[in-house]
Amino acid sequence: MEEMAVNLAVVGATGAVGEEFLRILESRKFPVKELRLLASRRSAGKKMQFCGVDYTVHELTKHSFQGIKIALFSAGASISREYVPYAIESGSVCVDNSSAFRMDDDVPLVVPEVNPQDIAKHHGVIANPNCSTIQMVVALKPIHDVARIKRIVVSTYQAVSGAGLKAIDELRKETASVLDGKEGFRRNLFPHQIAFNVLPQIPQSSAFLPNGYTSEEMKMMNETKKIMGDNNIRVTATTVRVPVIRSHSESVNVETEKKISAAEVKKLLSVAPGIRVVDDPANQLYPLATDAAGRDDVFVGRIREDESIEKGINLWIVSDNLRKGAALNAVQIAEMLL
Amino acid sequence: MEEMAVNLAVVGATGAVGEEFLRILESRKFPVKELRLLASRRSAGKKMQFCGVDYTVHELTKHSFQGIKIALFSAGASISREYVPYAIESGSVCVDNSSAFRMDDDVPLVVPEVNPQDIAKHHGVIANPNCSTIQMVVALKPIHDVARIKRIVVSTYQAVSGAGLKAIDELRKETASVLDGKEGFRRNLFPHQIAFNVLPQIPQSSAFLPNGYTSEEMKMMNETKKIMGDNNIRVTATTVRVPVIRSHSESVNVETEKKISAAEVKKLLSVAPGIRVVDDPANQLYPLATDAAGRDDVFVGRIREDESIEKGINLWIVSDNLRKGAALNAVQIAEMLL
Numbered sequence: 201m202e203e204m205a206v207n208l209a210v211v212g213a214t215g216a217v218g219e220e221f222l223r224i225l226e227s228r229k230f231p232v233k234e235l236r237l238l239a240s241r242r243s244a245g246k247k248m249q250f251c252g253v254d255y256t257v258h259e260l261t262k263h264s265f266q267g268i269k270i271a272l273f274s275a276g277a278s279i280s281r282e283y284v285p286y287a288i289e290s291g292s293v294c295v296d297n298s299s300a301f302r303m304d305d306d307v308p309l310v311v312p313e314v315n316p317q318d319i320a321k322h323h324g325v326i327a328n329p330n331c332s333t334i335q336m337v338v339a340l341k342p343i344h345d346v347a348r349i350k351r352i353v354v355s356t357y358q359a360v361s362g363a364g365l366k367a368i369d370e371l372r373k374e375t376a377s378v379l380d381g382k383e384g385f386r387r388n389l390f391p392h393q394i395a396f397n398v399l400p401q402i403p404q405s406s407a408f409l410p411n412g413y414t415s416e417e418m419k420m421m422n423e424t425k426k427i428m429g430d431n432n433i434r435v436t437a438t439t440v441r442v443p444v445i446r447s448h449s450e451s452v453n454v455e456t457e458k459k460i461s462a463a464e465v466k467k468l469l470s471v472a473p474g475i476r477v478v479d480d481p482a483n484q485l486y487p488l489a490t491d492a493a494g495r496d497d498v499f500v501g502r503i504r505e506d507e508s509i510e511k512g513i514n515l516w517i518v519s520d521n522l523r524k525g526a527a528l529n530a531v532q533i534a535e536m537l538l
Numbered sequence: 539m540e541e542m543a544v545n546l547a548v549v550g551a552t553g554a555v556g557e558e559f560l561r562i563l564e565s566r567k568f569p570v571k572e573l574r575l576l577a578s579r580r581s582a583g584k585k586m587q588f589c590g591v592d593y594t595v596h597e598l599t600k601h602s603f604q605g606i607k608i609a610l611f612s613a614g615a616s617i618s619r620e621y622v623p624y625a626i627e628s629g630s631v632c633v634d635n636s637s638a639f640r641m642d643d644d645v646p647l648v649v650p651e652v653n654p655q656d657i658a659k660h661h662g663v664i665a666n667p668n669c670s671t672i673q674m675v676v677a678l679k680p681i682h683d684v685a686r687i688k689r690i691v692v693s694t695y696q697a698v699s700g701a702g703l704k705a706i707d708e709l710r711k712e713t714a715s716v717l718d719g720k721e722g723f724r725r726n727l728f729p730h731q732i733a734f735n736v737l738p739q740i741p742q743s744s745a746f747l748p749n750g751y752t753s754e755e756m757k758m759m760n761e762t763k764k765i766m767g768d769n770n771i772r773v774t775a776t777t778v779r780v781p782v783i784r785s786h787s788e789s790v791n792v793e794t795e796k797k798i799s800a801a802e803v804k805k806l807l808s809v810a811p812g813i814r815v816v817d818d819p820a821n822q823l824y825p826l827a828t829d830a831a832g833r834d835d836v837f838v839g840r841i842r843e844d845e846s847i848e849k850g851i852n853l854w855i856v857s858d859n860l861r862k863g864a865a866l867n868a869v870q871i872a873e874m875l876l
Contacts, residue, residue: 351846355693355789357736357778372717379714391822396709396783398695400824400840400854408819412800412842421845434846438789438854440695443781445734451693451776451789462750481746484729486738502738504750507759508689508772516738516776 204538205231209268209292211283212275213237213257214246216365217297220527221272222250228531231538238264239275265290270534273297274526288324293537295326295530299415302327302423309426312532313474314341318429319536326533329427330419331525332356332439332448337427338498338524339517340454342472343465344428347456347511351434354420357442357449358402359489362521363389368445371395375443390441399441414439447489448525450517459511462504469500474524479503487518495520496528542876543569547606547630549621550613551575551595552584554703555635558865559610560588566869569876576602577613603628608872611635612864626662631875633664633868637753640665640761647764650870651812652679656767657874664871667765668757669863670694670777670786675765676836676862677855678792680810681803682766685794685849689772692758695780695787696740697827700859701727706783709733713781728779737779752777785827786863788855797849800841807838812862817841825856833858834866 208230212218218239225232235250237257244259258264260279265271265287273280273287274297281300288294301307308318309327314337319326329337340349360367367389375395377385387393390404401408402416409418420437442449470477478487479501487499498519506512519525546568550556556577563570573588575595582597596602598617603609603625611618611625612635619638626632639645646656647665652675657664667675678687698705705727713733715723725731728742739746740754747756758775780787808815816825817839825837836857844850857863 353691353791353846355776357695357780375713376717379710379717392826393828396781397826397828398780398782398787399826400787400789401822411845412819412840436791436844436846436850436852438693438791438840438852440787440789442695442736443734444736449736449738449778451738451778453691453774453776481750484739488730488735488737490731490735502750502776506774507749508691508774512774514774514776 205233206269206538207234207236207267208232209236209238209265209271211238211260211271211273211279213248214239214243215274216361217274217522217526220522221274221531222248224523224527224531226251228535230531230535234267236264236268262286265292268292270295270537272530272534284325293322293324293326295328295533297328297526297530299330299419301325302329303426309423310533311337311427311529312536313338314427315429316536319533328526328530328533329423330416331362331521332358332416332450333420333423333427334525334529335448335498335517335519336420336450336452337424338474339469339500339515340452341428342468343454343456343460343513344430346468347458347460349433349454350457351455352424353453354435354437355451356437356439357444358439359444359446359448359521360394360441361446362402362448363404371443371445394441394443396443400438402439402441404441444489446493446520446522447518448521449487449489452515452517453506454513455509456511456513460513462513465503465513474498475500477501487516489518492518492520494523496523498524543571544607544876545572545574545605546570547574547576547603547609549576549598549609549611549617551586552577552581553612554699555612555860555864558860559612559869560586562861562865562869564589566873568869568873572605574602574606600624603630606630608633608875610868610872622663631660631662631664633666633871635666635864635868637668637757639663640667641764647761648871649675649765649867650874651676652765653767654874657871666864666868666871667761668754669700669859670696670754670788671758671761671765672863672867673786673836673855673857674758674788674790675762676812677807677838677853679766680806681792681794681798681851682768684806685796685798687771687792688795689793690762691791692773692775693789694775694777695782696777697782697784697786697859698732698779699784700740700786701742709781709783732779732781734781738776740777740779742779782827784831784858784860785856786859787825787827790853790855791844792851793847794849794851798851800843800851803841803851812836813838815839825854827856830856830858832861834861836862
């Protein structure tokens, strides 16, 4: 084990996903020789714990990657665009959680349960898909393999932690303010009240595209095809922020080429890697954001036939957006690189 | 005006919808001669204000309807099943907000903007549709008239007030408890945490059907066809409770027979009765639950073409579930009865 241990960098260590990286690397006993925590100048000097030891966060510079074998990036697309090239130049392999390179033809976009074979094609960077896409494709791949998915209609219920630690703070403070009946809460992040409300715009800061879709919706539509390796899958998405701290929920409708029953889907998913079926309506058991938080699996329930078409299935898919939706998936990719 | 004033009863006056009945009757200057407020024995003796005057709530009995011309029912299906027959016997016409008679062949199920003509067919009771169905059909009828809707895939984001005043109270208290970091909050209504969570089960108390759907989902699927007067429309629904106090939001995907552009839909809906289009992505304007609360319109936005099929449209539909979703729609029916 000691021999295969590698020098590892975490870029964006102090963010919501950065913290998860450390917890997941610990719990999976990832063989770390040297750990280098990197962040913006603002966060440099902070201390973070890993395996009981304090590590100091360093400022990210183009020289940060010397001797680093694997660099986990989660600091946004512009940081990745700027620093991934330096990391590659230094001989690191990057697993990038941002959208910067996801749709580049020569960059593999990988969910280990779905397309592990694509990792081998990398040229220094492997892209980690968008959180809401990851959990959906994990749940849909086994169905696609058996019944071939023609079309997906997805509506999401996404947690605020997808917008970072500040978003969690804003939701909590605004919620307290509404409960207290106070007026004039000052928002920094969300364009509208998120407490006791739902916002059909993700990310909250970015412009809508000319076709009326948000970039999050386009990610689900485009990344799904690339990860599944099938450009014939048609996807339409509506992505919505809900006042939930952690875990994204998704209402997913699929139309298949071959008829598949709800019972068959349940059976298939029950034995599929990374999935836990929670589907016991008689006991009011179905996947819940609060139950998925802090856990690794993609939870699937409410599996039922769509009676509006001949060959359709409805599913409810829930997963921790910071874990399988981000840090865990990236660490799984890193494990396959070893 | 005085001559057409009628004796009016409100059954379930002390509930979430009952209170809205009074506010809407007031604001629309409904010509009330005598107002009779009825509720369970538990609520009898309470006072409620109407047009500045205190009214005492009386216990609902089979003799409550003597001299009553119009009875507005919103006290649940079992109360309606028991007492609507007495009201009819007393010569009242009932507008029933419960699900008791909605799918009966000889009971009109009416949304005034969609199928006002059906009111004439009543035999003493007109059913008010389910809240989540009403707002959807108001928004879809103009599209159906022009482009013929073949299929609807809807996912809902429903406010807790749909489950009554106690549900609002439970959401507020549980939210405060979670914010305070307290353990062991005792729920009376919801089977799982609703604070900072989403529950794919509506209503929270009723059993799932053998096909895996909830009764709320079946209502959307069945009532839509009846109100639109078109059994060829195929509907599949996933109904979800979100931690919102008031107003339901809906992500609706429609497939049409005739191609219709997003621009055409916007134009159509802009001039349709009961609809307000809020669709200005450049300024981050789209319908929001918090904005719709206390207002009468059905708000529609995020109107865009579904690129996964040849002829499809995605919409985001929001409306106050207690007003257009319940009390307002019923009062509009009552107005047409006059």
